[in-house]
Amino acid sequence: MVIDCKHVWEHISGYLDNNLEASERNEVQKHLEHCEICSAILDSTRNILILTADERVFELPLGFSERLHARLDEEMQRIA
Amino acid sequence: MVDNPQVVDEAQIISAIVRGETHLFHDLIRPHERSVYVMVLSLLQNEADAEDAAQEAFLKAFRNLSKFRAESKFGTWLISIALNEARSKLRQKKAMKIESLDAGSEEDGHVSPAILRDWREVPSEALERKEVRQMIQLAVADLPGIYREIFLLRDVEELSVNESAEALGISVASVKVRLHRARMMLQKTLAPQLKQVNPKRRWFPWL
Numbered sequence: 001m002v003i004d005c006k007h008v009w010e011h012i013s014g015y016l017d018n019n020l021e022a023s024e025r026n027e028v029q030k031h032l033e034h035c036e037i038c039s040a041i042l043d044s045t046r047n048i049l050i051l052t053a054d055e056r057v058f059e060l061p062l063g064f065s066e067r068l069h070a071r072l073d074e075e076m077q078r079i080a
Numbered sequence: 081m082v083d084n085p086q087v088v089d090e091a092q093i094i095s096a097i098v099r100g101e102t103h104l105f106h107d108l109i110r111p112h113e114r115s116v117y118v119m120v121l122s123l124l125q126n127e128a129d130a131e132d133a134a135q136e137a138f139l140k141a142f143r144n145l146s147k148f149r150a151e152s153k154f155g156t157w158l159i160s161i162a163l164n165e166a167r168s169k170l171r172q173k174k175a176m177k178i179e180s181l182d183a184g185s186e187e188d189g190h191v192s193p194a195i196l197r198d199w200r201e202v203p204s205e206a207l208e209r210k211e212v213r214q215m216i217q218l219a220v221a222d223l224p225g226i227y228r229e230i231f232l233l234r235d236v237e238e239l240s241v242n243e244s245a246e247a248l249g250i251s252v253a254s255v256k257v258r259l260h261r262a263r264m265m266l267q268k269t270l271a272p273q274l275k276q277v278n279p280k281r282r283w284f285p286w287l
Contacts (some may be wrong), residue, residue: 007188008191012260013259013260013264017241037197039199041195043267044196044270045271048266051202051206051207051212052220052236056207057213058236059114061238064113067086067135068135070114071135072105075142
């Protein structure tokens with residue numbers, strides 16, 4: 001069975017997480033081999049996920065940890 | 081889960097804290113500071129409020145540690161406390177946008193990605209540039225609430241599908257559907273922007 005681009009788009013997330021059923025995965029794979037648009041969509045999505053997972057993107061504010069642990073110390077002394 | 085060393089260690093530290101070695105709580109939470117902060121920030125969208133809510137969440141976790149049951153991971157339990165804390169803060173401020181919880185019901189149609197003919201890899205070095213980091217932060221912040229939450233849990237904090245479902249109190253099927261839409265929405269916004277950024281300046285100045 002030949003699947004179209006829209007069908008492939010519905011499976012991009014599952015494909016990246018490797019949780020498609022074997023038959024679905026094969027169909028998507030076959031489609032990707034000859035469709036440059038879907039390949040580019042898949043590659044860009046994978047690239048974007050790598051960038052967003054980088055710890056430089058979402059950082060703790062400066063001094064967050066110190067303030068948090070100081071507050072916890074106060075609480076611990078209060079109940080001690 | 082008993083054979084997972086991380087969980088065993090966690091369980092031992094937790095029972096020591098409950099028995100009175102409270103100082104160990106500092107070490108217990110260190111690996112979770114960023115994920116708690118990122119999650120409350122995603123709801124509150126304001127750094128000062130987020131820091132406040134994160135502190136409250138850690139204090140609540142400390143006070144309620146004896147109620148923690150080892151069926152769930154400590155990190156997952158902590159995130160659900162943090163999300164509750166952030167939600168109640170939103171309610172107090174009456175800033176809760178109906179949009180952020182209801183936007184896009186599960187039955188909504190699919191999200192079409194940005195169409196591209198080719199993709200030139202954007203290397204992680206690009207994140208040295210503040211404009212690129214901000215571009216990504218803004219795109220994530222612009223996601224409707226239910227998609228932002230799941231995206232951050234799975235793809236930034238790297239919780240499993242099951243842990244994410246537990247932290248959010250939703251089904252595994254919903255996690256998958258929402259995550260797929262969140263990723264497609266981000267691809268739609270970010271792929272064209274990142275493509276623009278790419279040719280402006282070379283990543284490697286010596287090339």
